[in-house]
Amino acid sequence: MDLETVNNLIEEIKNDRTVPRNIRTLIAEAQKDLNDEKHDIVTRITAAISILDEVSNDVNNPPYTRTQIWNIVSMLETIKEQNKKKVEN
Numbered sequence: 374m375d376l377e378t379v380n381n382l383i384e385e386i387k388n389d390r391t392v393p394r395n396i397r398t399l400i401a402e403a404q405k406d407l408n409d410e411k412h413d414i415v416t417r418i419t420a421a422i423s424i425l426d427e428v429s430n431d432v433n434n435p436p437y438t439r440t441q442i443w444n445i446v447s448m449l450e451t452i453k454e455q456n457k458k459k460v461e462n
Contacts, residue, residue, distance in 0.1 A: 374448055380404060382445050392438050399428045400442075407449075418453040422446055 383404045387397050403424035407417050428434065429442045 374451060376407065376452065379407070379445055379448050379452070382441065382448075383407075386438060386441055389438070391435060393431075393433045396428055396431055396434055396438070399424055403428070414456045415453055418449050418456075422449050422453075425449075 383400055386392055386400050387404070389397075392400075403421040406420040406424065409417055412420075425442050425446050429439050429446070434442075
């Protein structure tokens with residue numbers, strides 16, 4: 374599991390025209406934060422998860438998109454934990 378896979382899943386949501394525009398905009402913002410190499414990977418993932426959590430609670434979010442977002446958040450949390458362990462070792 375890597376950031377490329379996560380980015381591909383985010384792209385799917387961004388390109389889905391059945392997803393409301395405000396949600397696609399926030400998804401794009403989360404992706405931008407995730408790929409901002411000015412910050413370390415853990416900080417980037419934390420910022421992206423924060424935005425995605427907000428998006429997943431939006432009442433206008435289609436149920437299948439909410440599930441996709443939860444899957445992305447789960448993947449990001451796994452990547453984050455792997456990177457925390459690398460830093461600790």
